[in-house]
């Protein structure tokens with residue numbers, strides 16, 4: 246009988262972590278660690294919990310993802326987003342296990358003005374980006390076979406995210422505005438795990454840095470408006486039909502600086518897999534039809 250790989254997934258209480266759990270489950274023996282089972286603020290807890298486990302691959306999606314919280318709590322952000330990751334990478338290297346670490350387009354400063362490639366210089370403009378970039382470097386230095394997967398604005402059915410927030414605004418308000426001068430690539434959790442399936446199945450051994458996002462570029466405003474327009478095609482209309490435009494500088498509640506243009510290129514993924522990441526519009530279409538519209542029609 247074929248021996249199943251043993252995977253550890255850290256962050257299964259989160260959006261991507263729970264999608265990874267569903268994707269890995271049929272193929273691996275999985276140990277799922279949410280914050281309840283492992284608090285990353287404790288290096289000794291990391292040593293105890295991982296020390297007892299034998300595993301082939303460790304998927305690391307847990308992080309403090311609230312960019313403004315990181316800005317105001319840099320020590321906590323550094324502890325969870327960097328120090329914990331460094332320790333996990335060290336322990337995993339001792340066990341000869343591969344680490345797949347999930348990082349972010351926010352490692353870039355947003356000045357390039359065109360799609361970011363893996364080899365572009367990372368120059369984060371906020372604490373979150375700096376803590377994630379440091380973690381990337383520790384993961385890559387710990388073992389040549391490790392992989393850093395950079396994602397952009399994640400959305401999916403596992404947890405409420407931007408499209409759900411837009412719909413709530415459109416239902417509850419008479420008007421609202423979204424930023425038209427910041428651009429990135431929405432990233433559907435279902436498409437991330439589908440793209441990683443060859444790795445999950447053990448058919449490939451990708452390492453280094455890999456960008457993964459839906460293809461195309463949009464502003465927050467274009468993304469939000471597309472969500473409402475797509476829901477209208479499903480027969481759902483709301484108080485707000487046209488979202489107003491604003492500038493990032495109008496949003497006074499944002500504390501951390503955000504890169505103005507952090508869209509990424511999937512060219513390396515295409516080269517490795519011969520597959521194309523679906524467009525962000527196609528991803529939103531599927532999210533609306535499969536999850537959002539049915540939930541709203543209930």
Ligand SMILES: NC(=O)c1ccc[n+]([C@@H]2O[C@H](COP(=O)([O-])OP(=O)(O)OC[C@H]3O[C@@H](n4cnc5c(N)ncnc54)[C@H](OP(=O)(O)O)[C@@H]3O)[C@@H](O)[C@H]2O)c1
Nearest residue numbers: 258259260261280284285286306307308349396397398399
């Ligand atoms: N979300 C995005 O738009 C985005 C964009 C680019 C890259 N990424 C990266 O992609 C990865 C997955 O993001 P996501 O959207 O799935 O994030 P998420 O839903 O916020 O999940 C992150 C998970 O980390 C856990 N966590 C936070 N602090 C912890 C601690 N001290 N100990 C243990 N667990 C802790 C959270 O636990 P609780 O559930 O208990 O809070 C949460 O379940 C992250 O590494 C993120 O940096 C995300």
